[in-house]
Amino acid sequence: xxxxxxxxxALSIQEGENATMNxxxxxxxxxxxxxxxxxxxxxxHLILIRSNEREKHSGRLRVTLDTSKKSSSLLITxxxxxxxxxxxxxxxxLTSYDKVIFGPGTSLSVIx
Amino acid sequence: DGxxxxxxxxxxxxxxxxxxxxxxQNLNHDAMYWYRQDPGQGLRLIYYSQIVNDFQKGDIxxxxxxxxxxxxxxxxxxxxxxxxxxxxxxxxSSIKVAYNQPQHFGDGTxxxxx
Numbered sequence: 001x002x003x004x005x006x007x008x009x010a011l012s013i014q015e016g017e018n019a020t021m022n023x024x025x026x027x028x029x030x031x032x033x034x035x036x037x038x039x040x041x042x043x044x045h046l047i048l049i050r051s052n053e054r055e056k057h058s059g060r061l062r063v064t065l066d067t068s069k070k071s072s073s074l075l076i077t078x079x080x081x082x083x084x085x086x087x088x089x090x091x092x093x094l095t096s097y098d099k100v101i102f103g104p105g106t107s108l109s110v111i112x
Numbered sequence: 113d114g115x116x117x118x119x120x121x122x123x124x125x126x127x128x129x130x131x132x133x134x135x136x137q138n139l140n141h142d143a144m145y146w147y148r149q150d151p152g153q154g155l156r157l158i159y160y161s162q163i164v165n166d167f168q169k170g171d172i173x174x175x176x177x178x179x180x181x182x183x184x185x186x187x188x189x190x191x192x193x194x195x196x197x198x199x200x201x202x203x204x205s206s207i208k209v210a211y212n213q214p215q216h217f218g219d220g221t222x223x224x225x226x
Contacts, residue, residue: 009152030211042116042202042217043155050212088154092211100211102147102154 003027004091004103012109019076021106023089024069032065032072033090037105043088046074079110114139118203118218124226125190125197133188133221135203141216143209144186148172149200149220158201161186162209190223198224 004025013019023032031050035043049056049065049072056063062075076083086105093099116137125131137144142163147155157170161180175194180186186205190197201221206213 033214040220040222042118042219043204043215044217045214048212048214099157100215104152104154 003093003101004032004089006087006089006103006106008106009104010107010109012111013079015079015081015110015112017079019079019083019108019110021074021087021108023072023074023091023103025072025089025091026070027093028067028070029091029093031092032063033100034061034063034072034074035088035090035102037086037088039085046087076108079108081110081112084108084110116203116205116216116218118201118221120221121219123221123223125223126226128192130189130191131197131223133190133201133203133223135186135188135218136184137186137203137205137216137218138184139205139216140183141205141207142183143206143213144180145204145206145215146170146176146178146186146188147202147204149202155202158188160209 007022033048034046037043047058047063049063060077065072086107088102088105090100090102119134145160146158156172158176159178161167177189203218204215206215
């Protein structure tokens with residue numbers, strides 16, 4: 001079973017709209033990371049949020065973390081066609097310093 | 113530019129054949145990883161290495177082998193024992209193996225069976 005799972009599996013929006021993706025996980029974590037993958041390419045690291053942080057921003061990205069609900073959300077504001085990609089959350093396992101587990105991802109389509 | 117180079121981009125394997133996927137990094141990272149990605153699924157860890165001449169099995173190591181003779185290089189061999197090798201293979205590196213280290217990825221090798 002996976003540690004983290006993104007929701008929804010797929011999301012389609014118009015350019016200029018905001019996109020929100022969620023990640024839920026099962027066991028306590030030290031950190032949570034978000035990555036982006038363009039079609040046929042490798043993953044690109046977007047942002048890392050620590051378990052003692054509640055919110056983090058990077059450009060048009062806003063990540064929140066609610067450890068009581070074991071969930072995180074990634075908000076992309078004012079989306080662009082270039083944001084079309086799959087987005088993955090990656091969580092660690094509190095008792096294992098070296099293990100990071102990727103969820104199945106959310107596929108985002110931004111329609112021009 | 114620093115980064116990770118995977119080759120080839122596409123690879124075809126015949127029945128009973130071993131094939132080797134190349135991964136080279138010039139980021140001076142100690143840690144390197146191999147992941148397998150199947151459609152609609154997340155990445156699954158095959159092997160990882162914390163340092164030269166050391167590597168550890170991940171979640172799906174059966175049918176794969178690796179070596180780490182140089183810091184820059186972490187080749188993956190898909191052996192004939194791997195009965196379902198068709199997938200997208202991704203190599204990554206990080207400064208060290210730790211949960212708080214972002215991983216840097218190559219652009220993958222797509223392996224198919226002939």
